[in-house]
Amino acid sequence: MTLLSISQVRRRFGDVVALDGVSLDIEEGEFFALLGPSGCGKTTLLRILAGFETADEGTVLLSGNDLTRVPAHQRPINLMFQSYALFPHLSVAGNIAYGLQRERLAKPEIRQRVAEVLERVGLAHAAKRRPQQLSGGQRQRVALARAIVKRPRLLLLDEPHSALDRKVRAEMQLWLKELQHEVGITFVVVTHDQEEAMSMADRIAVLNHGAVEQVADPVTLYGSPTTHFVADFIGANNFFEGKATASGLNTSDFGQLPARAGAVAEGSKAFLAVRPEQVTLNGGALSGRVLDVSFYGGLSRVAVSVDQRDTPVLVHQHGAPRVAPGDTVGLGWAAEDAVLVRP
Known part of the structure; x- marks a missing residue:
């Protein structure tokens, strides 16, 4: 079943065309990747989905509901920033609980949900630590826990592994894929790393100069590219x-x-x-x-x-x-x- 439907989305910044009529359908429970070189429009599209940018043209539907005029804080969507954006003065548990506290949920429910998600991401032992006391991989897990604790319909990730070294990146890619299957949330990840997209995503949209070149599963993209750009970019x-x-x-x-x-x-x-x-x-x-x-x-x-x-x-x-x-x-x-x- 289609969860997110993006239709003919366009966005310009002066003379620069960031998105040129992008149309995509993303299924419920899917791990979907937006892949392309720097400047291809993938982060702009992610920010439009999150509500931080407004499209010049086109529509974005979530389960058939138009998100065009829905402010970011009212969308059932969470965005995990590339920098993780953790609060240095709060503990791990405090960072994860922050969004629930803003929603004014009851304290017992907040404690229960934070404890559950800490267990799920393997950081129950680090609940009282501060972000600066954690490794890069652990900080990423805190950022993910903070995002999924609010139980969004859709989770957006902007270059989630860019700050990690090669070994930790490979471990986190596998862990993130397992987590996505476990929690059942639809993930949309932005990356310029073809290996990352190929190893993690169910389907990939390859973007170039603000347009979609091809959408397919990793095996099809590698074995049956349709354009010179896709064939050259993938492997x-x-x-x-x-x-x-x-x-x-x-x-x-x-x-x-x-x-x-x-x-x-x-x-x-x-x-x-x-x-x-x-x-x-x-x-x-x-x-x-x-x-x-x-x-x-x-x-x-x-x-x-x-x-x-x-x-x-x-x-x-x-x-x-x-x-x-x-x-x-x-x-x-x-x-x-x-x-x-x-x-």
């Missing part, structure tokens, strides 16, 4: 330019290259995108010379120079490298492993 890819045909791509430099049908009409300008792990070095449509080989334990990365091509073709092989710089190799891939995308 590594090798691109070849030409005209779409029934069996792949017709190029001026390399002739016919195999690919499965994509989101491009036959005869139209297109790019063939093939992932490095799908390219083999045992013959195929192309040939080239190995420029560089890098070994990363379980993975070898090979760069191959091909005549008439400005950038090398990247190949990923499992295990130790089986070629060396200077070797001449063939390059190939199965048609089903390459996709045609729009420019």
Whole structure:
């Protein structure tokens, strides 16, 4: 069931178009990610959902109710800020209880709900500590606990892991996903980190220059991108330019290259995108010379120079490298492993 419906939302800041007709439907209980580079409009959209920004055009419906003129404090939505915005003079329990106290709930109910959420996020032992006595991961948990204790219909998260180091970030991503399933609240997270979005979200909207490029689950986004931007932004890819045909791509430099049908009409300008792990070095449509080989334990990365091509073709092989710089190799891939995308 659709919880949040965003229709043709536009927002300008002077000459800058932050959002250009964004439309999205987000399901109840879904973990939804807004993914894109800096300046693509994702944080502006999040602030419009929270009520901190007003759209120039378009509507935002929550369970069919128009939120356009509902002030932020009256929306059943919570926003967890990128900085966490914890009160340094309050204890962990005090930070979590603050919103409930503002709603003038009875003290016994506040104590009960704070205790429940502290247990849920694993911080019952730290209830009396101040934020400066906590690690980065613990401060994030306090911020999340403060948000979910009010039991919002929708929780918005703005770059929730940006302040954490790599190891803690990976742990918190897993924990956050588990928490979302446990509490059953719909999460919308803004991130520029593709790995974070791919590992956490049920579905992802990829934004570029204020517009939605594609909405899909992580597997579809990786394996079947529809545009050059999405194919380039999500993971590594090798691109070849030409005209779409029934069996792949017709190029001026390399002739016919195999690919499965994509989101491009036959005869139209297109790019063939093939992932490095799908390219083999045992013959195929192309040939080239190995420029560089890098070994990363379980993975070898090979760069191959091909005549008439400005950038090398990247190949990923499992295990130790089986070629060396200077070797001449063939390059190939199965048609089903390459996709045609729009420019």
